[in-house]
Amino acid sequence: MELGIKGKKALVLGASQGMGKAIARTLAAEGCDLIVGSRNEEALNKLASDIKKDFNVDVISHVIDMTDFAGVDAVCEKTRTEWQPDILLNNTGGPPGSKATGVSDEIWRDAIQSLLIGVIRISEAALEAMKSRAWGRILTIASSGVIQPIPALPISNTVRSGIVGFSKSLSNEVAGDGITANIILPGRIDTDRTKWLDKSNAEKSGKTVAEIQAVSKATIPAGRYGTVEEFADVAVFLLSERASYVTGSMIRVDGGAIKSV
């Protein structure tokens, strides 16, 4: 299937590793020019040079910490004036595990800034050029926890539910401009974050990582974690011309892990 996005420009956040990196590479494989952002300058520069070599597209790398108001403002300014992307992939790191209570204001603020306010502001900035072209795609990575809250991740469950409300509200306002806004929900995708979570659960419970993973995989009907490539294929379809009638939706990529329909 021809996805119809060759030559489009995509701003991909949280791009240095994991699902963001896989989405950046898959967009480049479809012929998109890229702006890739996250905190790790070295990893971003390596990604940019690998992508240029592998896919012969233009790539700009930009260091951003989504918890930093000024950094987000700078990205908004560049998004409006220089980058003017057709496609926006909102992604950043997940908040730490905790109980629902006893979390410091600082941790709540960082999560709200990076997963909610930053996403809202950057989406607004990207919309300007999208509206003028009557074409745009905004996709935000959230988590299965917005449908089936994950016990150890109440900060994620709480703050990501807010961005779901924003994305749906936004989709209603911009559908007539040829712009879609959707949420994509990873279940358990095999990335560095998943490896880290499994390791820290193993340490806390005195079990081995293999034992933790076996319990986790037993809850997934597919019986395994998803790969970043499987996730990126769905994301890039949603970011493509072909997904023009999909908006205001939450799409699960979870191997059936979420128990409800």
Ligand SMILES: NC(=O)c1ccc[n+]([C@@H]2O[C@H](COP(=O)([O-])OP(=O)(O)OC[C@H]3O[C@@H](n4cnc5c(N)ncnc54)[C@H](OP(=O)(O)O)[C@@H]3O)[C@@H](O)[C@H]2O)c1
């Ligand atoms: N993997 C899963 O199964 C799963 C399931 C549910 C939800 N999620 C969520 O989906 C998102 C992506 O997951 P992943 O597994 O791909 O995570 P990952 O491997 O940890 O990658 C996260 C990406 O976000 C960037 N990032 C982290 N903190 C940032 C910050 N403060 N500002 C800007 N960029 C930042 C990281 O790069 P730098 O270090 O360079 O900044 C990295 O590129 C996360 O929010 C995660 O919580 C993942």
